[in-house]
Amino acid sequence: MITHPFTYAAPTTIDEAVKALGRSRDAKVLAGGHSLIPLMKLGLAEPELLVDIGRIASLREIKSEDGAIVVGALATHRSIADSSTIGKALTALAEAAAAVGDLQVRSRGTIGGSLAHADPAADEPAPTLAFDATIRVIGPKGRRDIPAREFFKETFETALGPNEIVVEIRFPAPAGHAGSAYAKFPHPASGFAIVGVAALVAVKSDGTIDRAAIGVTGAAAGPFRATAAERALVGTRGDASAIGAAAAKAAEGVTMLADLTASSEFRKQLVMVHTRRALERALERARG
C-alpha cells in the first residue's frame, strides 16, 4: 500500500514533462512503474510528485534511422523481445528483454525506465553496453546524447542530470558478419540477473574475430564491459580455447557483488561461464 500522499502529472509532450519535473525537488518520472511503484509500496521511495510520461506516444516507437536502431524509452520489454528488427540485428537485446521478469512485467516495464533506474541486476544494461548504444536524454538545458559506457555509474546511479528524461536509446546496427547473444543466470526467486552477459562479435571473411564487445550485468555494483576478455578474443579464430581463455578474463579487475544467493566467488564463476556461453552463441550467429 502506498501510504504517503503525492501529486500526479500526466503531460503529453516531453517539454511539458521536463517542465513538470521542475516543479518539485522531489519528483520522479513514472514510465512502466515496475521498479518505482514497488519501491513506493514498500515506503522506500516517497516522491512528492510523479510525472507520468505514459501519454507521450512518440516514446514508444522502435525504428531504424541512419544505420541505427532507435528504441523509444517507453518501448516495453515485450515489444523489444517481439520486434523482428531488434531480433535480427540486436539479438542480445531481444534475448535480454525476453529474460526480464515475467510476462506481466515485460508487458508494462520499459527499457527507458530500466536504464534510468539502473538496478545493478537489470538485464537490458548488458546489451546496451555491448552494442555501444547512446542514451538520448532531454532536460531543462535541452538534448544530450550519453554513451552507454558513461551512462551507468553505480547502483541506482546514472549520468542523468536533474530533471532529465531518457527519451530514446540509439543502437548502432552492428556492421559486417556480426552476431550477438545474452546468457543469464537468474535469481531463482526474483528472476533478476545474478549474472547476465551480452556478447557481440563480428568476424572477418577469413574467420578471425574482428570485434568483440561484452556487457555484464548483475555481477557488480553496476554493469560493466569485460574489456580484458574482449581484447583477448579479437584476432583469434574464436575456437574453444580462445573463447575459454577470453571468458576466464571476463571478471578481471571488477569487484563482484555478494549476497544470500551468490558469493563474489560464485558470481565470478558465473560471469566466466556465461561469457563463454554467450560468446559461443554469438559466434555461431556471426558465422551463420
Add this chain to the structure above:
Amino acid sequence: MTTATPSTYIGARTPRKEDPRLIRGSGVFTDDVTLPGMVYVSLVRSPHAHARIRRIDAAAARKEPGVVTVVTGKDAEATGVLPVFITVPGMNGSKHMPLASDRARYAGDAIAAVVADTHKAAKRAADMVTIDYEPLPVVVDATKALEPGAPILHEELGTNLVFTYPVKGGDIDKAFRDAEATVKLHIVNQRLIPNAMEPRSVVAKFEAGELTVWSSTQIPHFVQLILSVNLGLSQNKVRVIAPEVGGGFGSKLQVYAEELLIAHLAKTLGRPVKWTEDRREAYLATIHGRDLVEDVEVAAKRDGTILGVRIRTVANVGAYLQAFAPGIPTILHAFIIPGAYRIPAFDCEVRGAYTNTTPVDAYRGAGRPEATFAIERAMDRLADEIGMDPAELRRKNFVPPDAFPFTTISGITYDSGDYGPALDRALAMADYKGFEKRRAEAKARGKHRGIGLSSYVEICGLAPSKANSALGVGWGGYESARIRVHPTGAVQVFTGTSPHGQGHETSWAQIAADAIGVSPDDIEVRHGDTFESPGMGVGTFGSRSLAVGGIAVHNAAQKIREKVIQIGAHLLEASPADVVVEGGKVFVKGVPEKAKAFGEISMAAYLASNLPDGMEPGLEATTYYDPPNFTFPFGTHVAEVEVDPETGTIEIIRYSACDDCGRQINPMIVEGQLHGGITQGIGQALYETAVYDANGQLLSGSMMEYHVPTAADVPPFALDHTVTLTKTNPLGVKGIGEAGTIASTPAVVNAVIDALSPLGIKHIDMPLTAEKVWQAIRKAGEARR
C-alpha cells in the same frame, strides 16, 4: 495388496464443486468482508530480535487524522494468553501475550495496535509510534541457545530448554556393539516460511452481546473456544467463520495473537475491526516451519540388515511456544523415524529450544518430513557405505506385508501396508534399471546425472482421543458431521473439518452420495461456521480430514440411509432387508418400477403421519467419529536429476511416485494433493530457506529472496498408486495431504547426492542451491587433486 471395488461415486474423478467460484473470483475471503463503520488495525512490530521495552510513546500517532486509538500490551491484557494445545513431559511453557509489553523476543513481535478509520491511516500512524528499546543479546541458533551463557528469552524459566523428549526401544548399545557397518549424518532440516497464497486476515464485530469473527484459519472451532474462554463470553455468543481460506499448510493451525486482539478490540470499541497482514508481515509474524538439527547414526550388518538407529535432535521452537509446536518435533517426528523399516533398536532424544526468531510450528508434513528425511538420507548413506543398491537395501528392511498390524520399535502400531509393490511400481515407472546408461549419456554431455528414492510411511488420521490424551494433546481427535435432509429431499452436509483448498465440498458429497443413493450434485457440503456446524469440529490438518471427518460424514450418511430404508420398507410394505436405495430412488429389490423417489421418503419423514411405529419424525443425523487408530499411508518416490557442474544448477528430469493412501475417494484430488505436495517438498530440497543474521534479522524477508517453486520449476510427475485398505475405518481410507511433501524432499536430495557421488560428495545441506552444489563440486575437485 487389495484392490478396492469402486463404488458409484466414491472413486470417481468428480470435478471440484469449489472451483467455478474460485476460478471466477467470486469466492469470499476474510479480507473481502467489509462492514459499516469498520476500523482497521496496523500493528507496530519490534524491529529488534530481543529488546527490553522501556517506553512506548503513541501521542503523535493518536493525533494523526483518522486514528481511533492506539493500544499497547498493558491495555490489552484482557485478551489472555495465547493457547498451547500440547504439553509434553517436563515442558517449560512460555507466557505469550498478543502484545508484548515488557520485552520483544523476535523481530516481528507485536508491541502496539493502531486503530484507524482506514487501513492507510492506521499504517501511517503506526510509523509514528515511538518505542524506546534497550537491545538485549540475541540467540537465533537452537543449539547455541542451549549452551551455558546463552541469552535467556523467558527469564522466569531460567533456561531456553523447552523440553527433552526421549523415545526409546530395544537395546541400542547392543545394536552398535554388533554392528558391522555404521554411518553418521549431521542433518540441518532448515527453517521454512509457509507462504499460503492468502495472507492471514481477521475481521471481528461485537453486536448485541454477540461476537462474530471471520478468520483465515484451519481451526475455527478452536478459535471460537479460546475466544469464548479468554474474553469471558458465553460460547453460544461467539461465532467464528472461516470463509474461503487460501491455503494454510499448518500456518493457520493456530489461535493467533491477532485473532484474540482483533476480537478484543471489536468488543471494547463497539465497532467492527479488520486486520490483514501483508506479505512482509506474514514472513515475520506467521509461524515458520521445520528448523531441526539432527545427528543420526545407523548400525547395520554388512548384508544391509539394520540393527539400530540413534538420533539426537535439537528443535528450534522460536521465541514462544505456539499452539501445536511441542508436538511437532516430538510426537509427529520421533515416533515415525523408523519409517517403513523393521528396526530392532531405537534411541531418540529431541530437545526443544527458545530462540529470538519467529515461532515455529506445523508446516505441511509437520515432523514427518523431518523424520523421513533423516531415515531416508541415512538409508542412502548406508547403501553407499556397504556398497548395496539403495532400492535393495530398502526392500531388505521393509516391514513385510504379513507383519501387519505392526508395532514399531518406537511403539506405534501401523494399521496396514505392503511396501514392496509400491517400490516396484515406482522403480518401473522411473526405469531404474536403465539408469546407468542415462548417467553415462549425461556424462558425455558434461552433466552429472543421479537417481534417488525415498520410501516413506506417514502418520495420518489424527487422532484417537485416548492417544491424544496419552501423548499430552489437550483435546480429542474426533471429528463431527451432521446431515440434514430437508422435507423436499435437499441434502446438506455440515462438517467439522475446515477445508482451505482440499476440496471437501466435493469429496464429502461423494461419500454421502454413495450412502444416501443420491447424486453428489444434489448434496451441499457446508463448513467453517461454528453457528451452523454439527457441533465441536476439530479442523483440517495433519492429513486427518478424510480418515476422521470423512468417516464422520460416512457414518452420518449411514444413519440417514438406515432411516430411509426403514421408511421405504414401511411405505412399500416390504422387509427392510429387501429395500434398495439407489439413483435417488427407493425400491424393493427386483421391482425398480415401483420405486419411491428419495424426496417422497424425506417428505414422509416430515409429514410424520405414516411412519413405522415409534419412529421419530425428521431426517437428520449427527455423528462424532473417534478413530480407533491412526492411519499409515506409504509409498516410494523416485527423482532423477542432472547437475550442471559449471553453475551448480539442478534440473529435475523425471519424477515418478507410487503412493498408497488406501481407498481414493476422488483420484483427481489425490493427484492434485500430490502435485502440490511434491512441488512443496522440492522447494525445501532446492530453494527455500529462512535466513537470519546474528542479530535476528530475517534476511530472506520477501518473495524477492525466498523462492517458492511453481509449475515452471518442476517436471511432469508420473503418478501411480497401490490400494491397501486400512481396517481402521469403514471406508479403508488413509489420507494424502502431506505425502508428496514428505517423500519428495529426500528423493530429490538423494538423487543429487547420487549424481555427485562419483566425485566423492556425500552430503550437501539443504537447500541445494546452485552455489552450494558448485562449491561442493569445486572442493571435491580440489580434494582429488
